[in-house]
Amino acid sequence: MVIKWHPPPTSWIKINFDGSLMNSQASIGYVIRNCNGHVLLANSNNIGENSINAVESVALRDGLATAIERGWDQIMVEGDSKLIIDSILKKASPPWSIQHIIQDIWSLTSYVASIRF
Known part of the structure; x- marks a missing residue:
């Protein structure tokens, strides 16, 4: 299977986010x-x-905050965590351990004209 990156529409930006764990150390x-x-x-x-x-969720929050700080307000977001995306879209309840981060992301979305996940 070939996975290909697709660009956002004209005048939009796309944030791709990811996180990893190795020996209990996390990177975003x-x-x-x-x-x-x-x-x-x-x-x-x-x-x-x-x-x-x-x-x-921190990777997404930080990427979104950075985009907003730069003045970009038409944003597509893409990541491989179905739980995080579904939590943001309110299709799933976020685990209690990340509820505050998901709430931060919801707050950040109010600063953009358009956002798609």
């Missing part, structure tokens, strides 16, 4: 690209010990 990362696929910004951080759900 995100990449922000424009409609031509050009990388506008990329970042990664080590965040110590955490659960994979926390790591994924």
Whole structure:
């Protein structure tokens, strides 16, 4: 199976986020690209010990906050955590351990004109 990145619509940006755990140490990362696929910004951080759900949700929150700080307000978000995306879309209840991070993401979405997950 070939997995291919698809660009956002014209004038939109796309945030791809991910998290990883290795030996209980967590890392987050995100990449922000424009409609031509050009990388506008990329970042990664080590965040110590955490659960994979926390790591994924922090990666999304940080990427979204960065996009908003840069003034981008038409945003597509893509990640591989169905639980995180479903929690944001209110299709699932977030685990208690990440509820505050999901609430942060909901708050951040109020600062953009359009957002798609």
